[in-house]
Amino acid sequence: MKINTLVVKDFVDHKQGIKSHQLPIYATSSFEFEDAQEAVDIFNKTKNGYVYSRYANPTIDHVAAKIAQLEGLGSDKECIAYLTSSGMSAISSVMLGILEKGDHVITQKDLYGGTTELFNKVLTKSGIDFTYIDLNDISGLKNLLERNKKIKCIYAETPANPTLTCVDILELSTLSKQYGIFLIVDNTFCTPIIQQPLKLGADFVIHSTTKYLNGHGNSIAGVIVSPHVDLMKGAVWPTIKLLGSNSNPMDAWLLNLGMKTLALRLEKQCSNAEVLARFLDAHVLVNHVNHLSLPNHNSHAIALKQMKKFGAMLSFEVTGGMESALRWIDNLKLCTHAPTLGDVDTLVLHPASSSHIAIPKIEREAVGISDGLIRISVGIEDIEDLLADITQAFNSLNNTLK
């Protein structure tokens, strides 16, 4: 064999039985067939087998199966999951997979800004309509369901980004079953360590795995999990395959690596968040704090009902509006100003000028996203260092306000 052949060819012995301790990365776009008949059988679906990584890939499948197990843990239902290229593609793929032109979705006003934009700017073009209400108003919801038979789905994000308002998953799933419609829950802020919507009767769970599940800010992906195996295989998977919204082996591998410490990370993040929430709540330059551990948060009771911990996301309104908020962020020396959440280190963001910039001011203020609101994704640092950084940021702000 000559040099140009040798550099391109990988003569992999598939029968050597190498026992890798860690998950291998199958960085391959396609898979070889044993012989021509095997290809025929796989394409005819009379035999299972890997074909092409947009359809399925062993690294990706391993990670999806692990998340399905986590979300379904302790329930009598077997779940399946598909990894997608991002949290946004998990949302669009499940919606386009299970809904049709003319279908109607009921959802909440305080969704992650990107989700609201996806609904209003993209999915409406496919003939799917959306109504935004308070999903805790069960009688209002019942009213809508009685009047509009085109409603096929309730879409909830709980806790919501960045106000942490929760919706009662069990109440919504009971209602959705009564009316024969689907309930989709975005479980990004909790992960299955804190909350398991499928156990509470939800039909589909989606995640931006980019956040807590990965936890290290080095992978973008999403996941759809459901006990509706036939619907997942028959409607959701073809949508992912044909939209090309599948994940890739490298991001899936990084996600898997990050997930190994998920429970440990969340333990520390949640306890740091509770200390920080109490500290901020007592600070003179803070108007109010949103953290589910605080008994005065409007969703404290729902959180107690359906979450095992209060989570590690919080937000607070600094006095002095947008100018103070931006100045406070610039004063920070340890916490990082970055537009993501759920990483091991503490991150801050000003939603009004970033994640929710496309939401009209009047609409975002109506759901509590004011100009002075700052979001904190609490990390695993020593709490004394976090408190010291936040204290000095307030002290510097106080000096400029004088």
Ligand SMILES: Cc1ncc(COP(=O)(O)O)c(C=O)c1O
């Ligand atoms: C609650 C929530 N859902 C979905 C998304 C979208 O995720 P991704 O950025 O991975 O597409 C985000 C992003 O911030 C989010 O906060």
